[in-house]
Amino acid sequence: MSDFEALTEEEAFDFVGGPPRIDETAYTWDLATDQIAWESNAATVFNVADVASISSGQNFAALMMPEDAGQRSRIFEVATEHAQAGGIPYRLQYRIQSAGPRSVYVWVEDHGRWWAARDGRPMRARGVIRLVADSYIEEQRLLYRNDHDELTGQLNRTRLTDALNAVILRCARSHTQAAFLMVAINNLTTVNETLGHQAGDEVIASVVNAIKSKLRGGDTLGRYSANKFGIILNDCAPGAMQTAAERFMRSVRELTLRTSGAQAQATVSIGGVILLDHAHTVHQTLSCALQALDKAKQHRLEGFVAYEPNTFTESARQRNIAMVDEVISALEAGRMRLALQPMIDTRTGKAQIYECLLRMERPNGELVSAGRFIETAEQLGLSRVIDRRTLEMAVALLKQHPELTLSVNVSSLTANEPDWLATLRQLIKDDASITPRMIVEITETSVIVDMDLMKAFVDTLREMGCRIAIDDFGAGYTSFKNLKALKVDIVKIDGAFVKDIMDDKADQAFIKTMVELARTFEIETVAEWVGDERAARFLTDAGIDYLQGFHFGLPISADDYRAPTA
Numbered sequence: 001m002s003d004f005e006a007l008t009e010e011e012a013f014d015f016v017g018g019p020p021r022i023d024e025t026a027y028t029w030d031l032a033t034d035q036i037a038w039e040s041n042a043a044t045v046f047n048v049a050d051v052a053s054i055s056s057g058q059n060f061a062a063l064m065m066p067e068d069a070g071q072r073s074r075i076f077e078v079a080t081e082h083a084q085a086g087g088i089p090y091r092l093q094y095r096i097q098s099a100g101p102r103s104v105y106v107w108v109e110d111h112g113r114w115w116a117a118r119d120g121r122p123m124r125a126r127g128v129i130r131l132v133a134d135s136y137i138e139e140q141r142l143l144y145r146n147d148h149d150e151l152t153g154q155l156n157r158t159r160l161t162d163a164l165n166a167v168i169l170r171c172a173r174s175h176t177q178a179a180f181l182m183v184a185i186n187n188l189t190t191v192n193e194t195l196g197h198q199a200g201d202e203v204i205a206s207v208v209n210a211i212k213s214k215l216r217g218g219d220t221l222g223r224y225s226a227n228k229f230g231i232i233l234n235d236c237a238p239g240a241m242q243t244a245a246e247r248f249m250r251s252v253r254e255l256t257l258r259t260s261g262a263q264a265q266a267t268v269s270i271g272g273v274i275l276l277d278h279a280h281t282v283h284q285t286l287s288c289a290l291q292a293l294d295k296a297k298q299h300r301l302e303g304f305v306a307y308e309p310n311t312f313t314e315s316a317r318q319r320n321i322a323m324v325d326e327v328i329s330a331l332e333a334g335r336m337r338l339a340l341q342p343m344i345d346t347r348t349g350k351a352q353i354y355e356c357l358l359r360m361e362r363p364n365g366e367l368v369s370a371g372r373f374i375e376t377a378e379q380l381g382l383s384r385v386i387d388r389r390t391l392e393m394a395v396a397l398l399k400q401h402p403e404l405t406l407s408v409n410v411s412s413l414t415a416n417e418p419d420w421l422a423t424l425r426q427l428i429k430d431d432a433s434i435t436p437r438m439i440v441e442i443t444e445t446s447v448i449v450d451m452d453l454m455k456a457f458v459d460t461l462r463e464m465g466c467r468i469a470i471d472d473f474g475a476g477y478t479s480f481k482n483l484k485a486l487k488v489d490i491v492k493i494d495g496a497f498v499k500d501i502m503d504d505k506a507d508q509a510f511i512k513t514m515v516e517l518a519r520t521f522e523i524e525t526v527a528e529w530v531g532d533e534r535a536a537r538f539l540t541d542a543g544i545d546y547l548q549g550f551h552f553g554l555p556i557s558a559d560d561y562r563a564p565t566a
Helices: 042-046 057-061 066-077 134-147 157-174 188-195 197-212 238-253 282-296 311-333 374-379 383-400 418-428 444-449 451-464 480-486 505-520 533-542
Strands: 024-030 035-038 088-098 104-116 122-132 178-185 220-223 228-233 268-275 303-306 336-345 351-361 367-369 406-410 438-443 467-473 490-493 524-527
Touching: 024 042, 066 088, 066 104, 157 178, 157 220, 157 228, 157 268, 157 282, 178 197, 178 238, 178 282, 188 197, 197 220, 197 228, 197 238, 228 238, 228 282, 238 268, 238 303, 268 282, 282 303, 311 351, 311 374, 311 383, 336 383, 351 383, 374 383, 383 406, 383 418, 383 438, 418 451, 438 451, 451 467, 451 480, 467 480, 490 505, 505 524, 505 533
Parallel strands: 268 303, 351 406, 406 438, 438 467, 467 490, 490 524
Antiparallel strands: 024 035, 024 122, 088 104, 104 122, 178 228, 178 268, 220 228, 336 351, 351 367
């Protein structure tokens, strides 16, 4: 009886069926003795003179490309506790040398199953090897690369969210629970900075392998961002989610990482959410998991936090989402408007400069001030778009009214954005009359963040003819020395020092000191939030150059502006 005939009924294998093919053959492999029994057409398929030359695993491996030879041995390293009566499946591709006058390497696909003995050691394997075209392998590799993260070999962000969506739909159909964990490596930035990015990549790969080794069959792991990973746990209740998170944290904590830079240690923080108790869509799931992760990161070394809904936080989040949607809609529909608030010259008592204040017009005609949406919009990255639209409207207004001088606010992000400057150049083109009538307002806090970048931004504006104002001065800690280095033209004193000035001696002293210093550096001053005549008189007597506030009237629509008569 041949080796093929000796298979048990349970292991019976329909190798090919029909007449032998020239591109496919079958085998059984006695892993204890390393002997391989081939189907009768094996010599033809592999273009060898005698099948005896490949009758052992060692001999067959000699045909393989050196870098591929280790693949076959690694398929038997899968934990045997997952084995079933039907064996453990495997599928891999590699290249073998085809004998002949001109030896060439050809791609093959090898798939089958293997069984372990009672002691857990690999005992027998059987499978089919098929010759495949190079183009097929390349297509498979491209598909794999499109679906998987290159560093870790796990699902990339797109496929992770696809898998998450599938689990959400399955939970909805079957009325079951699942969990999603967002995992972050805590000290990756430190590793990158001290040991280098190669060491950081090695830490990432090691952490992923540690977590992967603790996954159950059917669970999914994918890379969400640089140091964050998502885990989908099927059929998972809250208690099981916490147990799994603790298992993952322990597996990472116990790692001894020997990177190319030096020995390193890693910990992870984890935020989790139960589907569909607290999240019904991919967006909700990711948002809830990230919120929980933020709380978990507050722990000193590592930690796990399960998402719990907060009515107040959720309401605020929904309001922010609705407001951002409104802002985007208004930008797309051209429903952003400018209002103008005058700055009164204390020497003439007339409006010399107008500050551009942004308003959002709702579809029903209601105007919403920027104070109600600008902070949320900035946090979500819309400030650049808003600032660009404000600039476009301001330049158009300056072209329409040659006598007008405008002060335009820019956010801290825009102040470091070359596109805004490029937009300004494009808008003014060769009209030299525009920029001398434009004052660009920068908040004091943005100056503090990066003085070098701010200096380059300001220098470019000055070369174009603009004047520079620092807004909300006194709210931060910028010295007059820095203002002199930036060649600032105007300082706008934070309104907090002005609104109660007649009742606060400290504010009065601050204003007088500011005026004296500004005069020393030849910088003009603006007092904001001027609310009554007494305050206006005090500020004028103190030497403030311009006054701004509701005492001089509410802001007017830019459409209603009219040039003053002589």
